[in-house]
Amino acid sequence: MAASKYRIGEDPDYVPIGRRLLLLNWTLVLLIAALSGIGFAMLYSAANGSLQPWAERQMMRFAVGAALMIVIAVTDIRIWLKLAYFSYFVALILLIAVEIKGDIGMGAQRWINLGFFQLQPSELMKISLVLALARYFHGLTVEDTGRITLLIPPILMVAAPSALVLRQPDLGTTLLLIAGGGVIFWLAGVRVWKFALVLGGALAAIPIGWQFLREYQKNRVLTFLNPENDPLGAGYHITQSKIALGSGGLFGKGFMLGSQSHLNFLPEKQTDFIFTMLGEEFGLVGGMALLALYVLVIAYGYVIALRCQNQFGRLVAIGVTSTFFLYVFINIAMVMGLIPVVGVPLPLVSYGGTVMMTILVSFGLLMSVSIHRDIRISRQGNDDGRT
Amino acid sequence: MWHRDSDRFRLFTRRALMLGAGKGILLTGLAARMYYLQVLESDRYQTLADENRISHRLLPPPRGLVTDRFGAPLAVNRQNYHIMIVREQTPDVRRTLEILDQIIDLGPDTIERVERDVLRRRSFVPVTVRDNLTWDEVARVGINAPDLPGLIIDAGRSRDYPEGPHLAHSLGYVAAVSEKELNGDPLLELPGFTIGKSGVEKVYDLALRGTAGTSQVEVNALGRVIRELEREEGDSGNTVVMTLDLDLQRYANQRLSDKESASAVVMDIHNGEVLALASHPTYDPNAFTNGISHKLWNSLVNNPYAPLSNKAVNGTYAPGSTFKMCVALAGLEAGIITPNQKFFCNGHLDLGNSRFHCWKRGGHGWMNLHDSIKHSCDVYYYEISQKIGIDRIAAMARKLGLGEDTGIDLPNERSGLIPTKDWKEIQLGKRWQGGETLIASIGQGYVLTTPLQLCTMTARLASGKAVRPHLTRDKVTPEGVTSRQAEEFPELQVSRANLARIRDSMNGVTNELRGTGYRARISAKGMEMAGKSGTSQVRRITMRERQTTGVLENDALPWKYRDHALFVAFAPVDNPRYACAVVVEHGGGGSSVAGPIVRDLLLKAQELQSARQGISAANQPNSANLHSTPASNNQDEG
Structure with a gap:
């Protein structure tokens, strides 16, 4: 099959909108709705049986986000390819802007108020970075990825926003950016020994990096290493979370009957520790069911990626799926005391508008990849005229 | 180009599957952790959650x-x-x-x-x-x-x-x-x-x-x-029922109220029930319940008359002449003296280089047992104590309840002191001196007793049983209250005849003319008491004082150098029921200061008893005789 060169109007791969809606992965939409539904129920419980102050707002955000997701899904994947660098630079400029604004005296305000919604540049960056890296590696051959010089631009693309976000300081997002970027590097075919080298270097840098951590961040790590050390201070969250989960047992204490959650022993139950609350009220069965839903969503992402015929789509699909996975894993591992406390919410379930938006937008991209999976795109991107 | 792309795709697929497998492992780890927390450790966390939630x-x-x-x-x-x-x-x-x-x-x-x-x-x-x-x-x-x-x-x-x-x-x-x-x-x-x-x-x-x-x-x-x-x-x-009789207790307090510092005990000689236990001055316990003020506390602690101290059980005093019954009984029991054996008192006795004085200058003349107690002759006891020896006296004192805790249900009881030769060797590292036996025989020197012990001694003399005092009607333990099994105290292991002789001598003190306690007698028929006075010195009378000014009268001395006034008695004489001991610190003469208080308490106890049994005590003309004082020994014994 020959490489195609086309204008959008006469695109042989053009699919009408109605057809695209039919091609939409409704199963995936259903899974996402189910996860969000569980979130609404848990927020209802967290408010002691009230839609206020969390559940109702979360539903409205979901409605807006879901609509946006579908719009993005039916948008041609090549448009996203073209917008990839642009969105990356917009996100980067916004990150720099809030950094400067923060320094000038706005304190820890890390968002830009858009009226109906507060845009957090670091969230936008999570998606943009995946798009930009996918775009970059889409243009490289297997041999190209072996060249060190060609790896420098994408490394900078990861390093710049990571450094900015780390300064905020937001360790959780930094980890997500680096790990999400690393996944793309991996899938693009960067040699294993290079990963080993970077990983080894990172381990060696830990003692140096430790000095740059803030006091509370150091405490979090130390507390993770020995939570009983400080049961009423920093270790309190994790200890109470484990008590809540463990006391939930096999079948849980019942909806709205979690004593740890409802008597406020569990902190942040509507955001970072919502999984704990679910585990307390629905037990191992409930927790496993939720985990199964996540596994299905992630598996779906893989199926979409593997069936996609263009490298950009494949990279985007696994990229967003992996970011999603990282959210799930970091959050659940954290509330169960497997890793230190990092402020990463449980995607689709935790209360919070920006994360909900980020996740739904990235699922929109995933579905766009799915709908446009048969479109082949040249390494240069199709309509710049070069082959 | 496309086959190159397919290279790329194959590489992608392989790596994606590896990545997927890695995620699978991590998610399995989460599931395993969940299983560990929610199934294996569930019981422990359930307990912890309840500990959080439930407060006892x-x-x-x-x-x-x-x-x-x-x-x-x-x-x-x-x-x-x-x-x-x-x-x-x-x-x-x-x-x-x-x-x-x-x-x-x-x-x-x-x-x-x-x-x-x-x-x-x-x-x-x-x-x-x-x-x-x-x-x-x-x-x-x-x-x-x-x-x-x-x-x-x-x-x-x-x-x-x-x-x-x-x-x-x-x-x-x-x-x-x-x-x-x-x-x-x-x-x-x-x-x-x-x-x-x-x-x-x-x-x-x-x-x-x-x-x-x-x-x-x-x-x-x-x-x-x-x-x-x-x-x-x-x-x-x-609920704890005490043996105290509130009316008698109030009366005892009132009777002590004009003294600087004094204590009194009244007990039942048969069952050891303490009917009144007073220590003056006293304090208001209500002040303590809601936290006593610093000022009030200091005033109680710094008061020279020690209101917080219960002197009846933790005040120790030389018993003075009230100890003489003990010495006499020891002599009788040991067969060393007979009741009618007489000793001559010329006012003093010389032993070695020391001269031991009788309280009465010029002496009492010939004295038998009865008269020695009635007149409280010191020389008689100097004479017999040399023969009896301190250890026999001490053994009798212990039999009568001195020198050891009475076991009363109050904290901080003091056991007083009854000296023996061994005691002195061990405690002071010195040999017992003969003169010390003489001093001890008149209840001075090392001998120390509490008012409660003196009352117990009197009760034992009157009942012939080893009674012990107590303050509650029933036995009270942390487990609950059980009634006392009609507490039968053992016999004293002292001949009844000898006890009767001692009691008769005590009767002489209060009910015979010239007895040292005659002025303090009870005249009411059937309520008479038998007792013994004691006046214990708290200072040393020097030879110089005797020769120059003569022994100073109490009134001429500062309060804290005055003699302690003691009196013990039981009543009624014929069929004893109550024993009483009173000690007035630095009060002066035993029979003139402590005696009347004992009299009034024993009379009151009997009157209350009669009144409660429905017998009117009103027709007993006791008060008329109380203060009629026939010519008698005006002077107190030393």
Whole structure:
């Protein structure tokens, strides 16, 4: 099959909108709705049986986000390819802007108020970075990825926003950016020994990096290493979370009957520790069911990626799926005391508008990849005229 | 190009699958952790969650009552109203307190303290505004309740002693638990909980305390009570019935009230029940229940007459001549003297280089046993004690209850001291001197006794049984109250005839002309008492003093160098029932100062007894004879 060169109007791969809606992965939409539904129920419980102050707002955000997701899904994947660098630079400029604004005296305000919604540049960056890296590696051959010089631009693309976000300081997002970027590097075919080298270097840098951590961040790590050390201070969250989960047992204490959650022993139950609350009220069965839903969503992402015929789509699909996975894993591992406390919410379930938006937008991209999976795109991107 | 792309795709697929597998492993790890927490460790966490959620609160039990032998209340629990404020229930703490200040006087200090306390506690924790509200104040606050949001009136219990100072020394008092007394019993850690610190309140504290109830409440992370899950009421403490007779006790206090420092004990000679136990001066135990003020405490501690001390059980005094019965009985029992054997008293006895004086200058002449006690002749005892020896005297003293704890149910009893040769060797590392036996024989020197021991001695002489004093009608243990098994005390192992001779001699003291206690006798028919006076020196009389000024009269000496006045007696003579001992510290002569008090107490005890048995004591013409003093030995014995 020959490489195609086309204008959008006469695109042989053009699919009408109605057809695209039919091609939409409704199963995936259903899974996402189910996860969000569980979130609404848990927020209802967290408010002691009230839609206020969390559940109702979360539903409205979901409605807006879901609509946006579908719009993005039916948008041609090549448009996203073209917008990839642009969105990356917009996100980067916004990150720099809030950094400067923060320094000038706005304190820890890390968002830009858009009226109906507060845009957090670091969230936008999570998606943009995946798009930009996918775009970059889409243009490289297997041999190209072996060249060190060609790896420098994408490394900078990861390093710049990571450094900015780390300064905020937001360790959780930094980890997500680096790990999400690393996944793309991996899938693009960067040699294993290079990963080993970077990983080894990172381990060696830990003692140096430790000095740059803030006091509370150091405490979090130390507390993770020995939570009983400080049961009423920093270790309190994790200890109470484990008590809540463990006391939930096999079948849980019942909806709205979690004593740890409802008597406020569990902190942040509507955001970072919502999984704990679910585990307390629905037990191992409930927790496993939720985990199964996540596994299905992630598996779906893989199926979409593997069936996609263009490298950009494949990279985007696994990229967003992996970011999603990282959210799930970091959050659940954290509330169960497997890793230190990092402020990463449980995607689709935790209360919070920006994360909900980020996740739904990235699922929109995933579905766009799915709908446009048969479109082949040249390494240069199709309509710049070069082959 | 496309085959290159397919290279790329194959690589992608391989790597994606590896990545997927990695994720699978991590997710399996999460599932395994979940299983570990929620299945394997579930029981432990369930317990921890309940410990978080359920708070056990103790409900303090009402303290047991204490009554006198006839049921008159001596220690009770009074409703104690206090007013508290809850910050979150009032829009303005200061405003509420200002309104309250107009209803019941608080003063600016209280308002300031409450405002401070309120901010230190969580908003739902009540803070006490004022304690001990009168009923009138409670009513006024209640009527104005709508203007006083956030105020709660709470009823607690506090200990009350309706008789005030009358029974302070035997009852003791309760007060807040001190740091040292915490022993892990959570009851003691309850705010406002009080325990017995002295007297019967201390000795029977566990029995009076009762068992705490518990209330299980569900609390949230801030400690706010959400609801009560379970409640189990406690058991109030046991009622303790004392052997004291409130009327006699009051009378004893009144009778001692004009002395600087004195104590008195009246007991039943058959069963050891203490009917009155007074120590003067006294204090008001109510002052301790809600925390005694620093000023009052200091004034009690620094008072030279030691009001906090129960002198009847922890004051030790040389018994003086009241010890002579003991020496005489030891001589009779050992067969060393006979009742009619006579010794000549010329006023002194020389032993080695020392001269031992009789209290009566010029001497008593020939003395037999009866007369030696009646006149309290010292030389007679100097003579016989040399023959008897200190160890035999000490053995008899112990038989009569001296030199050891009587075992009364009061804290800090002192055991006094009865010296022996061994005791001196061991304690002082010196040999016993013959002269020391002479000094001991008149109850001076090393000999020390408590008023309670002297009363016990008298009771044993009168009953011939080894009675021991006690303060409660029933046996009280932490487990509960059981009636005393008609406590039969063992016989004294002393010949009845000899005891009778001693009693007869004591009768001579009070009921025969020229007896040293004749002026203090009971004239009421059938109520007569038999007793013995004692006057114990607290200073050394030097040879120079005897030769120059003569022995100084008590009135010429400062209070603390004056003699202690002692008197012991039992009554009625014919059929003894009561024993009494009185010690007036630095009071002067035993028969003139202590004797009349003993007389009045023994008379009162018998009158109360008759009155209670429905026999009118009114027709007994006792008071008429009380002060008619025939010519008798005006001088007290030494």
